[in-house]
Amino acid sequence: MTVQTTGDRTDPVEGRVLVVEDNEINRTVIVRMLKKLGYECDVAHDGREGLETWRAHGHNLIMMDCEMPVMSGYEAATAIRAEQGEEGGPLIVATTAYVSNEHRDRCVAAGMDVFVAKPVTLAKLREALTRCEALAAERAAGGGKETDSSFGLVAS
Numbered sequence: 001m002t003v004q005t006t007g008d009r010t011d012p013v014e015g016r017v018l019v020v021e022d023n024e025i026n027r028t029v030i031v032r033m034l035k036k037l038g039y040e041c042d043v044a045h046d047g048r049e050g051l052e053t054w055r056a057h058g059h060n061l062i063m064m065d066c067e068m069p070v071m072s073g074y075e076a077a078t079a080i081r082a083e084q085g086e087e088g089g090p091l092i093v094a095t096t097a098y099v100s101n102e103h104r105d106r107c108v109a110a111g112m113d114v115f116v117a118k119p120v121t122l123a124k125l126r127e128a129l130t131r132c133e134a135l136a137a138e139r140a141a142g143g144g145k146e147t148d149s150s151f152g153l154v155a156s
Protein backbone atom coordinates (compact mmCIF):
# COMPACT_ATOMS: atom_id res chain seq x y z
CA MET A 1 0.00 0.00 0.00
CA THR A 2 1.04 3.59 -0.51
CA VAL A 3 0.67 6.27 2.07
CA GLN A 4 1.08 9.99 1.59
CA THR A 5 0.93 11.80 4.86
CA THR A 6 0.09 15.26 3.71
CA GLY A 7 -2.76 15.88 6.12
CA ASP A 8 -2.68 18.21 9.09
CA ARG A 9 -2.54 15.84 12.01
CA THR A 10 -3.67 18.37 14.55
CA ASP A 11 -7.25 17.95 13.37
CA PRO A 12 -8.47 14.36 13.70
CA VAL A 13 -10.82 14.54 10.79
CA GLU A 14 -8.51 16.44 8.48
CA GLY A 15 -6.04 14.65 6.34
CA ARG A 16 -6.19 11.00 5.44
CA VAL A 17 -8.49 8.35 6.82
CA LEU A 18 -7.19 4.84 7.39
CA VAL A 19 -9.78 2.30 6.23
CA VAL A 20 -9.19 -1.14 7.73
CA GLU A 21 -11.51 -3.67 6.12
CA ASP A 22 -10.92 -7.20 4.85
CA ASN A 23 -13.82 -7.35 2.41
CA GLU A 24 -12.82 -5.86 -0.92
CA ILE A 25 -16.30 -4.69 -1.87
CA ASN A 26 -16.90 -3.05 1.50
CA ARG A 27 -13.48 -1.46 1.36
CA THR A 28 -14.08 -0.04 -2.11
CA VAL A 29 -17.51 1.27 -1.16
CA ILE A 30 -16.29 2.93 2.05
CA VAL A 31 -13.32 4.54 0.29
CA ARG A 32 -15.54 5.81 -2.50
CA MET A 33 -18.01 7.33 -0.02
CA LEU A 34 -15.25 8.93 2.05
CA LYS A 35 -13.83 10.48 -1.12
CA LYS A 36 -17.27 11.78 -1.92
CA LEU A 37 -17.27 13.44 1.51
CA GLY A 38 -13.89 15.00 0.79
CA TYR A 39 -11.49 12.62 2.55
CA GLU A 40 -8.44 10.93 1.12
CA CYS A 41 -7.95 7.34 2.24
CA ASP A 42 -5.30 4.76 2.89
CA VAL A 43 -6.34 1.14 3.20
CA ALA A 44 -5.33 -1.92 5.19
CA HIS A 45 -6.69 -5.41 4.70
CA ASP A 46 -6.73 -6.79 8.24
CA GLY A 47 -6.17 -5.66 11.80
CA ARG A 48 -2.47 -6.44 11.78
CA GLU A 49 -1.86 -4.38 8.66
CA GLY A 50 -4.06 -1.64 10.08
CA LEU A 51 -2.06 -1.55 13.31
CA GLU A 52 1.25 -1.46 11.43
CA THR A 53 0.03 1.28 9.09
CA TRP A 54 -1.15 3.36 12.03
CA ARG A 55 2.18 2.83 13.81
CA ALA A 56 4.05 4.00 10.72
CA HIS A 57 1.91 6.99 9.78
CA GLY A 58 -0.19 7.99 12.76
CA HIS A 59 -3.57 8.50 11.11
CA ASN A 60 -5.94 10.46 13.33
CA LEU A 61 -9.09 8.82 12.04
CA ILE A 62 -9.57 5.11 11.45
CA MET A 63 -12.54 3.22 10.03
CA MET A 64 -12.13 -0.20 11.63
CA ASP A 65 -14.01 -3.31 10.59
CA CYS A 66 -14.57 -5.51 13.64
CA GLU A 67 -14.55 -8.89 11.96
CA MET A 68 -11.30 -9.53 10.10
CA PRO A 69 -8.84 -12.40 9.68
CA VAL A 70 -5.29 -12.35 11.13
CA MET A 71 -6.22 -9.69 13.70
CA SER A 72 -9.73 -8.47 14.42
CA GLY A 73 -10.71 -4.82 14.65
CA TYR A 74 -11.27 -5.30 18.39
CA GLU A 75 -7.70 -6.52 18.83
CA ALA A 76 -6.23 -3.82 16.60
CA ALA A 77 -8.12 -1.06 18.43
CA THR A 78 -7.05 -2.48 21.81
CA ALA A 79 -3.43 -2.49 20.65
CA ILE A 80 -3.64 1.08 19.37
CA ARG A 81 -5.12 2.27 22.68
CA ALA A 82 -2.33 0.49 24.56
CA GLU A 83 0.33 2.17 22.41
CA GLN A 84 -1.02 5.66 21.96
CA GLY A 85 0.64 8.47 23.84
CA GLU A 86 -0.68 10.68 26.59
CA GLU A 87 -1.92 13.19 24.03
CA GLY A 88 -4.54 10.70 22.93
CA GLY A 89 -4.82 8.44 19.95
CA PRO A 90 -6.89 8.35 16.80
CA LEU A 91 -10.64 8.46 16.64
CA ILE A 92 -11.75 4.94 15.76
CA VAL A 93 -15.03 4.28 13.98
CA ALA A 94 -16.09 0.65 14.35
CA THR A 95 -17.94 -0.92 11.44
CA THR A 96 -19.72 -4.21 12.07
CA ALA A 97 -22.59 -6.32 10.86
CA TYR A 98 -23.59 -6.96 14.47
CA VAL A 99 -25.70 -4.40 16.26
CA SER A 100 -26.33 -6.11 19.59
CA ASN A 101 -25.48 -4.43 22.89
CA GLU A 102 -22.90 -7.13 23.43
CA HIS A 103 -21.03 -6.13 20.28
CA ARG A 104 -21.37 -2.49 21.12
CA ASP A 105 -19.92 -3.12 24.57
CA ARG A 106 -17.07 -4.98 22.95
CA CYS A 107 -16.35 -1.98 20.75
CA VAL A 108 -16.37 0.32 23.79
CA ALA A 109 -14.10 -2.05 25.69
CA ALA A 110 -11.68 -2.05 22.74
CA GLY A 111 -11.55 1.74 22.86
CA MET A 112 -13.53 2.48 19.74
CA ASP A 113 -15.34 5.82 19.64
CA VAL A 114 -18.20 5.51 17.19
CA PHE A 115 -20.10 2.46 16.04
CA VAL A 116 -21.57 2.09 12.54
CA ALA A 117 -23.81 -0.82 11.63
CA LYS A 118 -23.25 -2.34 8.22
CA PRO A 119 -24.12 -1.82 5.50
CA VAL A 120 -22.31 1.48 5.67
CA THR A 121 -24.22 4.15 3.77
CA LEU A 122 -23.29 7.69 2.89
CA ALA A 123 -25.78 9.01 5.46
CA LYS A 124 -24.39 6.81 8.26
CA LEU A 125 -20.85 7.71 7.33
CA ARG A 126 -21.67 11.39 7.36
CA GLU A 127 -23.28 11.03 10.80
CA ALA A 128 -20.31 9.06 12.11
CA LEU A 129 -17.92 11.77 10.92
CA THR A 130 -20.07 14.44 12.52
CA ARG A 131 -19.81 12.52 15.81
CA CYS A 132 -16.07 12.30 15.34
CA GLU A 133 -15.89 16.05 14.87
CA ALA A 134 -17.89 16.51 18.08
CA LEU A 135 -15.61 14.14 19.98
CA ALA A 136 -12.54 15.90 18.61
CA ALA A 137 -13.95 19.24 19.72
CA GLU A 138 -14.66 17.80 23.19
CA ARG A 139 -11.11 16.56 23.45
CA ALA A 140 -9.70 19.86 22.24
CA ALA A 141 -11.78 21.61 24.89
CA GLY A 142 -10.15 19.42 27.53
CA GLY A 143 -12.98 16.96 27.89
CA GLY A 144 -10.44 14.21 28.37
CA LYS A 145 -11.24 10.65 27.60
CA GLU A 146 -14.60 9.88 26.13
CA THR A 147 -16.97 7.90 28.29
CA ASP A 148 -19.54 5.27 27.45
CA SER A 149 -22.21 7.95 27.39
CA SER A 150 -20.56 9.68 24.46
CA PHE A 151 -20.25 6.47 22.50
CA GLY A 152 -22.09 7.04 19.27
CA LEU A 153 -24.35 4.47 17.73
CA VAL A 154 -25.07 5.03 14.06
CA ALA A 155 -27.29 2.08 13.32
CA SER A 156 -30.25 3.38 11.42
Ligand SMILES: [Mg+2]
Nearest residue numbers: 022065067068
Ligand atom coordinates in the same frame (compact mmCIF):
# COMPACT_ATOMS: atom_id res chain seq x y z
MG1 LIG B 1 -14.78 -8.17 7.88
